[in-house]
Amino acid sequence: MSSPWPFARIGVDIIGPLPRGTADKRYAVVAIDYFTKWVEAEALKHITEANTTNFIKHSVIFRFGVPHTLVADHGTQFDNHKLRKVCSDYNINLKFASPSHPQSNGQVEAVNKTIKTLLKRKLQSRKGCWVEKLPEVLWAIRTTPHSATGETPFSLAFGTEAVIPTKTNIPTRRVSAYTPSDNETELRACLEELEERRDLARIRTAHHQQQIAKYHDKRARIRRFNPGDLVLKKILPSTKSTSSGSLGDKWEGPYIVDSVSMKGAYKLKREDGTPLKNPWNADHLKKYYP
DSSP: OOOSSTTSEEEEEEEOOOSOOGGGOOEEEEEEETTTOOEEEEEESSOOHHHHHHHIIIIIIHHHOOOSEEEEOSSTTTSSHHHHHHHHHTTOEEEEOOTTOGGGGHHHHHHHHHHHHHHHHHHTTOGGGHHHHHHHHHHHHHTSOOTTTSSOHHHHHHSSOOOOHHHHHSOOHHHHTOOHHHHHHHHHHHHHHHHHHHHHHHHHHHHHHHHHHHHHHHHOOOOOOOTTOEEEEEOOGGGSOTTTGGGSOSEEEEEEEEEEOTTSEEEEEOTTSOBOSSOEEGGGEEEOOO
């Protein structure tokens, strides 16, 4: 899933529970722009409708403008009256990533993994300091070229590269030869080239997505289930109990396969016959053996 222009399509998700940090914060709400790959995140003590809705208003809408589409999962932290009202008030198209298509919000899931990996590297044994290190991790992501676009999120968002700490310690023309007039000339040139760079980034992203799809299709192991089969369902972060932590169960069930759609999505029901609300992709299911 791609975006036609910067900050037109935003994906949001939750990371956690994480080690208890400052002010008992254990979660982070994350947003990524599908075009520039710019990432915003905020540490939270609790996942509530108000917290996630305020994050989207203050860190996305009031900072980068009103997106055309907001992509989230079906967890109650996003699928609620408060967020639906905000999207209605600002005419935002609110889309929910279906469990039958787990790749539909894959960009934010991928950046979640990146954030957790970078936090582990920075923290080592001081896991509780992740709240303080989160801004550094976001800065690193924003100023590193993305594999899909070939550009840094900062440059695609603002038209020029950020001045990072290494450029202030090591003499560069941009810093050492700085004058207001030269700066104005350089900035004008960068802005004139910005649309061309964004067009190239759009082309690179499309090619990158095609390559990823080919790789996935070549290596994918297709799981097939039949009506009546007993299966376990993966517990997604949005439906995971807040008390379970990282050692909690990864699967729940068993459930009964009720029917199969043409697109490979499975409708499930509980053992008492109660149907589940959404269809589920085979990637999130596995056979249950009593």
